[in-house]
Amino acid sequence: MITRFSLKNIIAYSSLIVLVIFLFSCKKETATPDPESNGIVTGVYALNNLPADVNATSASDARILYYSLEENKVVDESQKYTTNWDIAFGGIYNSSIMINNGKSSVSPGYGGPGAGAIYLVVDRKFDAQYYDTLNFYVTKLPIPVHLFDASFNSVKTAPDESKMKTNTLISLDHFQSTSDGWAYYDFYGSLFPGNPKKAHVVYTMPRTIVIKTAKGNYAKICIQSIYKDKPEDPDRDSKPGYLTFKYAIQKDGSKNLDIQP
Amino acid sequence: MKIGIVLSATLLALVAACTKTETLPVPGRGENRMLSYTITSVPDGVAPVVGAIDDADSTITVYLSSWYGLIAMTPQINVPAGATVSPASGATVTNLLSMMRKDSTITYLVTAKDGSKKNYTLHVRSLQPQTKIDEISTSVDNPKLVTIYPKYGANGYGVVALKGSNFLTANRSTLTRMTFTDSANNIIDIPYTGEGVSETALTPTALSYRIYPTNTDLLNKLVNNAVYYVTFYNYGEQIKLKYPIRFRISN
Numbered sequence: 001m002i003t004r005f006s007l008k009n010i011i012a013y014s015s016l017i018v019l020v021i022f023l024f025s026c027k028k029e030t031a032t033p034d035p036e037s038n039g040i041v042t043g044v045y046a047l048n049n050l051p052a053d054v055n056a057t058s059a060s061d062a063r064i065l066y067y068s069l070e071e072n073k074v075v076d077e078s079q080k081y082t083t084n085w086d087i088a089f090g091g092i093y094n095s096s097i098m099i100n101n102g103k104s105s106v107s108p109g110y111g112g113p114g115a116g117a118i119y120l121v122v123d124r125k126f127d128a129q130y131y132d133t134l135n136f137y138v139t140k141l142p143i144p145v146h147l148f149d150a151s152f153n154s155v156k157t158a159p160d161e162s163k164m165k166t167n168t169l170i171s172l173d174h175f176q177s178t179s180d181g182w183a184y185y186d187f188y189g190s191l192f193p194g195n196p197k198k199a200h201v202v203y204t205m206p207r208t209i210v211i212k213t214a215k216g217n218y219a220k221i222c223i224q225s226i227y228k229d230k231p232e233d234p235d236r237d238s239k240p241g242y243l244t245f246k247y248a249i250q251k252d253g254s255k256n257l258d259i260q261p
Numbered sequence: 262m263k264i265g266i267v268l269s270a271t272l273l274a275l276v277a278a279c280t281k282t283e284t285l286p287v288p289g290r291g292e293n294r295m296l297s298y299t300i301t302s303v304p305d306g307v308a309p310v311v312g313a314i315d316d317a318d319s320t321i322t323v324y325l326s327s328w329y330g331l332i333a334m335t336p337q338i339n340v341p342a343g344a345t346v347s348p349a350s351g352a353t354v355t356n357l358l359s360m361m362r363k364d365s366t367i368t369y370l371v372t373a374k375d376g377s378k379k380n381y382t383l384h385v386r387s388l389q390p391q392t393k394i395d396e397i398s399t400s401v402d403n404p405k406l407v408t409i410y411p412k413y414g415a416n417g418y419g420v421v422a423l424k425g426s427n428f429l430t431a432n433r434s435t436l437t438r439m440t441f442t443d444s445a446n447n448i449i450d451i452p453y454t455g456e457g458v459s460e461t462a463l464t465p466t467a468l469s470y471r472i473y474p475t476n477t478d479l480l481n482k483l484v485n486n487a488v489y490y491v492t493f494y495n496y497g498e499q500i501k502l503k504y505p506i507r508f509r510i511s512n
Contacts, residue, residue, distance in 0.1 A: 060455075081333050081335075081353040081355050082353070102301075102302035102335055103301075103302060103303065103304055103305045104304070104305070105304060105329075105330055105432075110302070110330075110331065110332075110333070111302045111331045111332060111333030111334045111335065111353065111355075111357070112302060112333055112335055112353045113302070113335045113351055113353060166305060167304070167305055
């Protein structure tokens with residue numbers, strides 16, 4: 001009798017405990033908001049005329065602009081050793097695109113906790129529409145605007161981890177280097193001989209960059225202009241330091257970048 | 262012969278027994294100890310830097326190669342189960358240069374499950390070939406003139422040129438520092454503005470800081486004809502020159 005009674009009790013109590021645990025777990029799930037999300041979900045985001053260093057000169061590096069793709073906002077320099085930013089614009093006229101990686105001496109987050117990476121997508125067949133792929137200069141100006149969206153949309157997945165670079169930055173195309181870049185810098189004005197207003201002009205190219213954020217999510221970004229109001233045909237009167245770009249971020253941790261607006 | 266062997270065996274056994282009795286009991290492991298301090302924020306392909314934890318001294322000592330050029334580091338800290346550490350594991354130490362130059366320090370507090378606490382002081386030291394600098398002036402009474410020419414604008418800069426050995430060549434704007442100390446012990450920072458050559462052309466035997474007439478903030482702090490003692494910081498090392506220089510603004 002006693003044995004049966006306690007067995008019943010055990011069943012009753014354990015059911016109760018299970019129920020309570022169940023209720024608590026439900027409560028927890030619904031009551032805990034994600035403090036990280038800031039409302040930014042997987043999707044496509046566009047920024048117009050984001051002011052970087054609008055007072056920069058060609059004499060020295062521009063003040064670095066730190067940006068969070070995860071939260072779609074500018075981050076203060078005081079947070080450079082945190083995972084709160086994913087991409088930084090520095091160097092001459094903010095033309096170097098840098099990632100947040102604590103193991104990379106060319107990252108402003110060197111020594112910090114960031115684990116970001118970067119990969120510039122270069123498709124020579126696509127480039128041939130506006131660019132001399134053997135001599136590395138722009139052949140068609142203004143570069144047709146629709147190519148920017150075409151490049152952005154054609155990147156549907158992040159590359160293998162082995163291709164993502166951690167110890168590099170993406171800068172001007174074949175300028176004082178042999179590296180592909182995201183923009184063509186016509187230092188001498190050689191595309192427009194005799195027109196002094198066309199020297200020292202940066203022509204943004206329709207090239208998409210895959211970014212691994214400081215926290216490990218994948219994103220893609222295509223910069224459309226570094227000049228105020230993104231003039232189709234910029235010259236020396238155009239005001240540099242104003243970034244216009246489009247990016248997509250995948251929040252589920254996968255490499256899927258086929259993200260629709 | 263037999264007796265000899267027996268004796269030797271007995272003696273050996275005795276010696277072994279003696280050694281055994283001398284073994285001290287292992288002290289109990291404090292639950293408020295720091296177990297490991299490892300820096301993984303080093304260049305890719307380089308082994309993590311492991312800090313030396315000294316429980317008796319309550320210190321952690323980290324040696325960093327100047328070759329890494331780190332000015333911040335992110336340690337992974339292990340403590341016993343149930344214990345906590347503050348600042349936490351993964352919190353970036355952002356003032357490495359001032360720590361190496363012994364201007365500042367960080368103390369970690371480990372709190373065990375039972376509430377007992379232990380402090381550890383972090384020491385960061387640089388591993389680098391010793392920096393040597395030749396005196397700029399020949400004696401206290403004969404300070405070398407550093408002259409700026411405001412009438413030439415940005416081209417009228419004065420130069421404090423150092424000769425010596427083992428100056429860092431990479432990232433000098435961040436990893437080196439120059440200060441002037443005046444007779445009242447005020448310290449004035451001289452910003453590094455580049456040396457007119459590309460970074461790849463810099464050598465470990467020469468280095469120069471420029472004072473531009475266009476830098477009005479700096480000029481407001483400097484006094485015409487005053488004498489200053491130069492201190493140069495080469496990553497973790499610090500050298501104060503024995504003989505001063507004289508700063509002059511030309512008409």
